[in-house]
Every structure is written in C-alpha cells, then in structure tokens.
Amino acid sequence: MGCESSKLASCCWSGQNGPVREAQNPDDEERAEVSDLPTFREFTVEQLRISTSGFAVENIVSEHGEKAPNVVYKGKLENQRRVAVKRFNRSAWPDSRQFLEEARSVGQLRNNRLANLLGCCCEGDERLLVAEFMPNETLAKHLFHWETQPMKWAMRLRVALYLGQALEYCTIKGRALYHDLNAYRILFDEEGDPRLSCFGLMKNSRDGKSYSTNLAFTPPEYLRTGRITPESVMYSFGTLLLDLLSGKHIPPSHALDLIKDRNLQMLTDSCLEGQFSSDDGTELVRIASRCLQYEPRERPNPKSLVAALFPLQKEIEVPSHALMGISRDGGNMPLSPLGEACLRMDLTAIHEILEKLGYKDDEGAATELSFQMWTNQMQETLNSKKKGDAAFRHKDAKAAIECYTLFIDVGTMVSPTVYARRSLSYLMNDMPQEALNDAVQAQVISPVWHVASYLQAASLFALGRENEAQIALKEGSVLEEKKNTNS
Known part of the structure; x- marks a missing residue:
C-alpha cells in the first residue's frame, strides 16, 4: 500500500466527527466562466437527425446502449462542432413548457468544469438535449475498465477537486441539485481534464426518478422520501471519493464497515502503492466519511469540500493529458x-x-x-x-x-x-x-x-x-x- 493502513485508520476514524478541514482556496482564473461557447439555442429534430446520421446505432455513446430509456449519441453540427445529443424516452417530459424552462435554465451555465449544455429540441413528442462532446471517455472507463494504465493518484485527486468546483459553481448559480451523480457522469475533454456532465442537472423526466443506479449507492434520505436534496448530492460525492480511492465501486455501507474495522487495505487500490502518504490518505477517507454521514445536515457543502481538497493536489504543473496518457492530436x-x-x-x-x-x-x-x-x-x-x-x-x-x-x-x-x-x-x-x-x-x-x-x-x-x-x-x-x- 502507499499508506500504512493501521495508522490511516486510526487517524481517520478518531477525527471523524470533527469538521472538514478548511484550507485556503484561491479563486483563480481556472474557475472563471467560459466565454467562447455559443449561446444556448433551440434545434429542430431534423438538424439533430442529420448531425447524428439519423440517430445511428454506431453513434451511441451512452454506457447502457441502445435499449436505455434515454440514449446519448455523438454528432456533428453544420459548423463541424462535435456534440453529445441526449434523446429522452417519448413518455418523458410531457409538458413541453416545463422541459424548455429546465433546459434553458441549465443552458445559462457556462464553466470549464462542466460539459456545457449548448441547446435543446422540443418538437412534437421529441425531447433532446445538446451538449459539448467530450472525446476521452468517462471516469468509469478510466477507473474501472482501464486497458493501458491505472489512473494515477495525482489525477484522482484532480478529478475530486474539479468535480467539487463544478458542484460549487452550480450551487452558486442556483442549480445545487444533481441527479444520480456517479462515475459515468464525469467525462474527459480533449486536454484530459475532467468535466461534469450537464445532463445530470436535469431529471430523466419531469416526474421520474432521480436515481437509476443500484439502491445500495443512493442516499438514505432518498430511500425514505424519494426526493433529492443538495445534501443528497454530497452523499453521492462521497461514494465517488471511495471509487477514486479503491478503484472499485464499493457500496458505502461496506466501505464504512472497512473503515470502522480499520481494514483499509481492502479499501485502497493496490495500483496506488507508493503514490501517496498516510496523511493524504487519511484526509481523503475523512472527507469521504463526512460526505457519507447518515444525517444530511452533518455533510459538508461544496465550498468546504473544495477548500479541503485543494491543498491535497499533487503534480499541479503536469497537464491532465500527460497524467492520463492521452494523446491530444x-x-x-x-x-x-x-x-x-x-x-x-x-x-x-x-x-x-x-x-x-x-x-x-x-x-x-x-x-x-x-x-x-x-x-x-x-x-x-x-x-x-x-x-x-x-x-x-x-x-x-x-x-x-x-x-x-x-x-x-x-x-x-x-x-x-x-x-x-x-x-x-x-x-x-x-x-x-x-x-x-x-x-x-x-x-x-x-x-x-x-x-x-x-x-x-x-x-x-x-x-x-x-x-x-x-x-x-x-x-x-x-x-x-x-x-x-x-x-
């Protein structure tokens, strides 16, 4: 292991009930809104049909494929801009006005931590969203199904920070709710930088469920009420921190049991051996365990998460594509x-x-x-x-x-x-x-x-x-x- 398990467990768990450590977090230019994207617009079905080659099966990029209720296609607009087109099930969003209001609201967001929403289509029974296309796969692909090299510790910390910054930006802009936050919702752009998919800022339908993953990973309050809150998003953030630490999709209850039993060797990815100190491991586990608190009010908010994750960053001078082993051109x-x-x-x-x-x-x-x-x-x-x-x-x-x-x-x-x-x-x-x-x-x-x-x-x-x-x-x-x- 890259950290001493017994020391990590005792340090982490003895401080579990304390506040998440605050740290200086400069509001640098990387956090600024992007201005080179086109304004949000409405498309016709025909325009999107052409851009996706007739919604061709070959252009499906969503992880669940052709039989999923809402399918995502890659496409190319007339100006050659590559896009991701999410096509909703025909029974979703029956009220066109509600769909347009939601889409337009999300479309006002512009940030380089997001795969931004560029437009939508609301024509007849069709409901579609159009977003920036991210060419370098999902976090799930790089973390769970890697082929060439496992994700480095420094890159995992960067993913956590950038995700926290994306959620902080959305919260500031009045979009604190994110539906079904998971490793498939984090995408990598041409530079290899992680981005949060804007699709999760809208439900799969106006009256549909917010979570589609295994119930073992959903926040406890969602199981009780069926409603998502900003604190629910923090719980899902905690499960993602566990994913980054373990390289596996471990149910939170099992992970917390491992932490309580000080059995962190089972929790930490063996591929990370020698890449991080026990202090860094301690802090990441402590942040994750705070996010996974049963009571929503005891979980941190995005701002304090970013403050806690910022000082943990490593190899900040190395670009993401180099850490990821991605060729940019x-x-x-x-x-x-x-x-x-x-x-x-x-x-x-x-x-x-x-x-x-x-x-x-x-x-x-x-x-x-x-x-x-x-x-x-x-x-x-x-x-x-x-x-x-x-x-x-x-x-x-x-x-x-x-x-x-x-x-x-x-x-x-x-x-x-x-x-x-x-x-x-x-x-x-x-x-x-x-x-x-x-x-x-x-x-x-x-x-x-x-x-x-x-x-x-x-x-x-x-x-x-x-x-x-x-x-x-x-x-x-x-x-x-x-x-x-x-x-």
Missing part, C-alpha cells in the same frame, strides 16, 4: 496512405486511392437497382453515374460534378461513394465548402466510413480550419483502424 498517430494524402492535401494521391477503392464500400446499393433497371428514368440515372465515373477517372472535375449531380438529384439510390467522388471533384475545382458538404453527407449515409472523415479533413484544411481538420483526421484514423481490426 492526431499528429502523432500513424496515418494510412489516404490519411497522409489528406494531411498533405495531395489531391492526386487521394484521387488514385478513391479510384482503386471503387464502390466496394457501398453495401446494398445494387439491390435497389435490380428492381428498377427496366425504367427509362433509372437507365438515364445509371448513365449519369457512368459518365460521372468516366469523367472522374480522367480527372475532369467539372464534368464529374455535373454528372454526379444529375445522379444525386434523382434520389432513387443513395451512394456514399458518389458523394465522396463529388467531394474530391469540388476540391479539384477549388470549391472547398461544397466539398465539405458532400463529405459530411457521405458520413450521414455511412456513419463509420473512414473515407468520409478523411475527406472532411481535406476540405477543412482547404478552408483554413486547421484545428477542426486535425480532429476529422483523427476520427478518420480511428474509424479506419476499427474497420481493419474487425476485418
């Missing part, structure tokens, strides 16, 4: 020939690769044709495509655009490859915005097609949008790697 990733060509904006090389690829990624496209070959209109449509392919082969970009446009406008058959070829033709014709639109449309049709992401990167490079291009390049590389692994 696609520049260090090995790129395939197509990825390299898009990075270099080598249109000749891209053309050669697309020509070799042909139409083999258009699964099922020929099936619809076989039933309609006999019609004159279909024959004309096929001729347009053949002429487009011939023009594309000979790098006649203008003719390819015209012929492929005739094929697309008929709308009888949808082909991601045709959109990809027209996208490259637009690039060859110095029309990058049109190229980007076609590359996005190709991904709408085929959400996991790496070629579409790569062409978006090339188009974004041509538009001078370097950062967004690097993100699209990384997405293409990840999708291509998954495809190669599966095949």
